[in-house]
Amino acid sequence: MTDTSVRSAEDMVAEADTGARNAGPFAANLIFGLCIAWSLFQLYIASKVPGVLAQATGISIFANIVAQARFVHLAFAIALATLAFPIFGHRDRIPWYDWALVVLGVSSCLYLVIFRFEIADRPGLWSNADIVMSGIGMFVLMVAVFRSLGLPLVIIALAFLALAFFGGYSDWVGSITNYGGSSFSKAMGHYWMQTEGIFGVALGVSTSMIFLFVLFGALLEKAGGGNWFIKVAIALLGSLRGGPAKAAVLSSMMTGMISGSSIANTVTTGTFTIPLMRRIGFTPEKAGAVEVASSTNGQLTPPVMGAAAFLMVEYVNIPYIEVVKHAFLPAVISYIALLYIVHLESLKLRLERLTKPGRHIGVVMILILFVTGFLAMAAITYAVVLFRAMLEPITPDATIYPALVLLLIAYLALLFVASRYPDVVPDDPNSRVVEAPRLTPTFWGGAYYALPIFVLVWNLMVRTETLDRLSPALSAFWATLVMIIVALTHRPLKQMMRGATHSHLAASKDGNSFDQAVRDFVAGLESGARNMIGIGVATGAAGIIVGTISLTGAHQIIGQVIETIAGGNLIILLVLVAILSLILGMGLPTTANYIVVSSLMAPVIVSVGAQSGLIVPLIAVHLFVFYFGILADDTPPVGLAAYAAAAISRGDPIKTGIIGFSYDIRTALLPFMFIFNTDLLLIDVEPVKAVFVFFISLIAMLVFAAVTQGYFIAKTKKWEAVVLVLVVFMLFRPDFFLNQWQEQYTEARGPAALTALGDLPTGSTARLRISAPDFDTGIVGATTVMLTPETEGSGSERLDAVGLSVIEDGDMLVLDEPFPGTPYFGQLANDYDFYGSTPAQIEFIEIENDRIAKEFFFIPALLLLLMIVAIQHPRATQRPF
Incomplete structure (x- = not known):
């Protein structure tokens, strides 16, 4: 390079x-x-x-x-x-x-x-x-x-x-939306003079939340935190087979947590990792592709998630902590899968590792270090919670001040430890001899960079009886203030702890003076604002789309077109939405792409799913759209991240994009799976089961990656690949096989449905199949809603409690329009006509049967996997690590 x-x-x-x-x-x-x-x-x-x-x-x-x-x-x-x-x-x-x-x-x-x-x-x-x-x-x-x-x-x-200006002249548009057109004055007032258009939710989120998170990431990067992430990743994984590529994945994940740009992430980490990957045997295109796939996936990682997390808070109307919880498992699984894909590439190419001074760190030790680090962070968090709980009776509502003193002590202690080691500075990737640095001096040389991140995560996630979580905006604000203090003080304080005099500080030319710290701080302020230019105007322009939808009902038009093409088939609809996200994402930044596609298609996916009897959580739909919008950053022929990587690797940008897309698309199985298996999003999943779901899903994802790579323990034969695909499906969708064996629901119609609903235990869930004429077309359609009774009573009483009034007409349960303000009013009253000649009715009620656990089918899946391992093991020609 x-x-x-x-x-x-x-x-x-x-x-x-x-x-x-x-x-x-x-x-x-x-x-x-x-x-x-x-x-x-x-x-x-x-x-x-x-x-x-x-x-x-x-x-x-x-x-x-x-x-x-x-x-x-x-x-x-x-x-x-x-x-x-x-x-x-x-x-x-x-x-x-x-x-x-x-x-x-x-x-x-x-x-x-x-x-x-x-x-x-x-x-x-x-x-x-x-x-x-x-x-x-x-x-x-x-x-x-x-x-x-x-x-x-x-x-x-x-x-x-x-559409806003001329849609009223179209009979087709008018028949779908009842929109009669808009004057220039009305439209301009709607878009600019109020908060329904350009100055709407998206720009509000950009103003109150996104900017602070981007600024936090910029300050951390300019202060040296980004380089510390890269060096720690190289120190940890560089001595494994294909180590630089694995380090590229890990460092991109860590920088992606605080960066909202795939292109900037590619250049920041790729400047160092791409030459190292080429040095150990990766082709220019594959080296660039690994970095591109890693950098684009960085936007999946909480807490920033390319700014989409904060928009989801507003659009899905759930707390930020819930967005993080739902996004966490797929993000971790996708990154581990990408690490595994890189590992398989290294095996296929018979690549070597970087040399490393000191003790070699094996895979088992790396896993131990990860688990130890996680447990240590959990223990520190618990200790701080106990510390503040003990102080609460002594200093009510003022435990923040002792906690700040504790944070200051921790910062000074980590700085003192860091001062005992050389500064973590970028290496020259063009040097003839490149070694993976030792982990201990690298980690402790910059461990204080983790403190602002700890403050951010603490404020976002920790909640006790006496402590409330802060909003994302306040969390980012306090974390940014801590980051500013770190940026301004870490260099001169380390110099002082090393015994430098004031004159030495003033004359220092190695970047460790207070002047350099101020320059880093100012550069961070500038970089944060520059990084926000595109997001600022994009969220403003996206307000035009959202404003048009509220003005005209445009989502009904797009929805009807896509729904007609899909023929009411949810799988086809999801594929079409994925393709739409990829196409739009080639020319739109991730945030704008997410706003456009989710605004248009999220209601359609939920509606089509309900019509086919599948209740799709809204957060699952939004994450689905977001995942495929991210993939567009490396989708040829436009993917700009691929062009940035190719500029460093000197490879072909189109080939780089194709290979990077092939790496990323192998993890695109996840969005389809969490639409049908919401356990992956930790929806209504207990902590113990969450751990179980994580390991099973991870195994399934790794096996799928092995199938697509054509290499598991050894080169995979065609029949072995078929068996492995079956294993993947059984692990991701065990309920499919269970449904073939035992009926999932008992169906009840007419008066029997009310009896079954009255007999349903409190807290259990019933599915109501409702049919009614479409409000605009008059065509009878059907949808499915979930009902979880919270009190005892008859079936009619339980329906009345949620605003659904039913009249028995023979074997028909005629349904009145839901009462305004009740849970189903927005879902039903806006789409269906309850006063037409064809009555709305509850066709039937489904109650889930008591069956064996779907996890039973994990057993044959894992046995098949062990069989393939036993068959392939004698054919292995090299050590895995």
Whole structure:
């Protein structure tokens, strides 16, 4: 790898993520100043300072600016997108029209802040000035999106705008949605003057949560935390067979936890890992593909998840901790599967390992270290909880202060330990002799970087009788403050602990002075803001899609088209949605792709599943869409992450993308599986069973990876591959075989259904099959809903308790429209006509039978797997590690 290849990869990141304008000192300083101002503004509104200043001075603007933050947020994003991303090739100067666009864009956003009281006094009665500023803002936003994200999102947004303006002229659209069209004034007011469109949920989440997490990751990276992740991964896995590739997977997972960009993740870790992979025998394309697959999958890893986790909180309406819980198991399994795929590639290519000074770390020791580390973190967390619980009677509601003292002591102690070892600095991957570093000095040389992450995870997840979890925004804020302290102090404090004098600090040229720490901090502020430019304008533009859906009912149109093509078949529908996510993701950033596809298709998948008798949790659908949106980052011919990796490896970018996609698509079995087997998402799963589900799912995923690689213990024969596929299916879907043996439900109709529902034990679940005419077309359709009675009573009483009123008409259970505010009102009343000539009715009720556990079928699956192991073992020609 040459310096030129690194620069070209970094240029690609600039062009795609952070802006590639190089227009001289004045423009550079202006962009830099705006980045710093944006980051400081986001920290300001996330803190308690505005409220304190408003109370101390009596000036309401200090507090009001928080309520108006999303307008200022978009103003910064538009200004920076216009200045940092050139258009028409003007990289070396900022033409007059860009200055005009900056002024117009910022003015149209701040107009909503300056005239907020006047606008509030005339809701829905937009003035000419309102409409003019809205039109200007929409135009400048579209130009900013084109600059920073390319044409695809602009085309999609314009298509939805066309639907809003001209959809009323289409009889077909009108028959589906009852939408009669919109005037320019009404549409502009809907999109810009209120929080139904551009300034809606997506931009609100970007303002309140996403920016802080991105800023946290940028500060950690600039302070040296990203390099520490890479070095620890190399030290831990580099001495295994194909070690650099395994280290690339692990380091990308760790940096992916705090990075929302596949391309930036590829360059950050790939600059070091790709040359090492080539050195041990990987082809340029495979070396780049491993890094691409690892970096794109980094967005699956909580807590950041490419910013989608925070959007899921709003769209699915569940707590953040629940999103993390549901996403955790598939993320871990997908990364272990990717490690295994890399391992099998290393076996097939007969690759060697990096040399390593000191004691060799084997696979068993690595597993012991992982388990020990996990238990140590759990023990530390438990100890801190006990510490604060003991202090609560002494200092009620003030245990945070002793906890902060404890955190300071831990930081100083870890810094002192780190000062006993050499600094963890990046190695030169082009050096002739490359060794995996020793684990002990590498780990302890930067272990203090884990403290801000610990604070983040603590605030997000730990809850006791006296402690509440913090919101994602507050969690990110406090973790960012801790990260700022670390960034500003770790270098000079380590120098002091090593005995350096003040003069030595001032004259230090090895990057360990206070001046260098300040530069790292400022660089982190700039990098965080630059990384947010694309996300800021993308979430604003995505608001056009969401706003059009709320204005026109557009999801019904897309849904009907896709549903018609799928023919009501859920599997076909899921495949079509996956393809749609992949296609849109080629031109959209992951966050925008997730917003678009989930807004359009999530209700359709849930509806089609219910019609076919499968209750699909909404979170499962959103994660399904998100997984396939991520895969688009390495999908040829567009996958930008593959181009960035190829710039470093000097390989063919198309081949790199194809191989990377083939690695990633092998873990794409998971999204289909957790749609049908929600145990993978830990939905209603107890902790002990969760561990069991993890190991069974992991075995299934690894076996599937082995099938696709054509190599298990030895080269796999065709009949062995068939048996292994059967093993995978039995492990992922044991209920399929159980359903062939024993009926899953007992069906009851008419009065017998009410009797069965009345006899159902409290807390057990029944499935109600409801048929009714479609509200728009009049065609009779059917759906399935779940009912879990919480009190004793007859079947009718239990239905009345949830707002479902039933009238017995012979053998028919006629259903009235659900009462507003009851659990099924939104699910049924919006889609079905309860007052037509054909009555709505409960066709039947299904109650689950008492059967053997579906896990029984794991036994024959594991026996078949052991049989293949026994058959292949004599054919093994090399040691596995």
